[in-house]
Amino acid sequence: MTAYISECGYCHETQFTGWYSKSAPHDMYGRVDRDYGDGRPVAYCSEEHRDAADAQREASAAAAAALAELLMTPPAWLPPVDNWEMSEDDGAWVLSASLRGADVLDERRRYHLISRIAAGSKLPVEDDGRVVKARFVVDGVQASVWYLRPFERWIVPETCATRPTELGAPDVSFVRLGEGRDAPVVCVACRDRMHAAWIKRAAADCDVARGRAAAAEFLRQSTGSDxxxxxxxxxxxxxxxxxxxxxxxxxxxxxxxxxxxxxxxxxxxxxxxxxxxxxxxxxxxxxxxxxxxxxx
Known part of the structure; x- marks a missing residue:
């Protein structure tokens, strides 16, 4: 076997490479065909790297075959999806696609479609709060369908709504007073100060209410009207x-x-x-x- 100094087709390091894919043509003695070797095909620095590269090719071919099966005869529980993607994940080839129309469907309908996949594959729904995913296996190849939960981004103003306190400082906590993007944002110190003032004002209103009730009873008796x-x-x-x-x-x-x-x-x-x-x-x-x- 002739060894050349070239880049290994697996680890991509430049060194002696004398192993070729198992699918390479061989002569009658079981040796790699000389003309094939002289053509400087992809070679590997060791049998282990040769076998690993062959396994990757076989896995990618299996993933491609599984994808073709999904496109030709999809399972009844598989909802419409957008473009399928084939990628390598931790040494294994996997298939994935996003749920079609997820951005216009409501959450109940989206989750129902994903749950149908989980029921068909007997695998649990994966939900991290942002990405909802259902996995299944096609001819030994891992596949998944997913969708992203939409979320709103809130813009925090530079300063508190009631005083010039910068809200971006790491030691300043702040809260939004009410719902919606237009609700004012105040620092926690202002929130606490306003809450204390509200309690004081509410207590004063109670005192006024008690005084009014007593006065109304007296006026009712003396004038006939509250x-x-x-x-x-x-x-x-x-x-x-x-x-x-x-x-x-x-x-x-x-x-x-x-x-x-x-x-x-x-x-x-x-x-x-x-x-x-x-x-x-x-x-x-x-x-x-x-x-x-x-x-x-």
Whole structure:
């Protein structure tokens, strides 16, 4: 056997190569044909590398035959797929294809089609959260059909929505307030500060609500209404140029007809002396509550 210095067809190292594929032509004595060897075909540096290369060729031929069978007579449980690919994976030739139309099918339908393959092959569905895959075997060749779960990419703004804190810093945590791409993004410190302010405001609202409920009960008894209309009035006739007190509007017909703003015995309680500086403001405030439907 003639040995040449050339690149091994398996390990691709340049050294003495004196072994040829088992499929190479041989003479009557079992030696590689001289004319074939003189043609400098692909040679190998050892029998092990020669056998490994032959096994790869045989595996690729088997994969090609399996692919032809899939294209000619696909199993009933195999759904439509996009282009089949034949590739080498850890020394073995495998077939793979993506599920056709996966980007327009809903998740329930996609997973159902993949599960049919798993049921036909008696192999479990592989799901890492992103890639969903079902494997099966065709004439000893591994094959798989897969699809990618779509996912949304969210763009994080450079700074917090409430203060100039940079959100890209490694020590800054942040949260999105609400759903959707337009929801504001704030740092956790701002989120906690807003939450504390909300708790404080909610507690204050509870105190106001309790005060309003007590006032509504008193007004119901004195005026007959939870939300009486308020007016500015005088507690001392001729002393003040502007109303110095506030009181519910009197419902006595004679008092209404007289249009006298002074508080008399017919006027309902409470009649509160607040001074001219506050009377107008408090009347406007109480009547605003009344218009909003909130008990005073």
């Amino acid at each position: 939300l009486p209309e308020w007016r500015g009035t005088y507690t001392e006739y001729g002393v003040h140029h502007e109303p110095n007190a506030i009181a519910p509007v009197c419902t006595d017909p004679d008092h209404i007809e007289s249009e006298d703003p002074t508080a008399f015995e017919c006027c309902p309680e409470p009649i509160i002396d607040v001074g001219p500086a506050l009377a107008e403001y408090l009347v406007a405030l109480l009547n605003a509550d009344r218009e909003a439907g909130e008990t005073a």
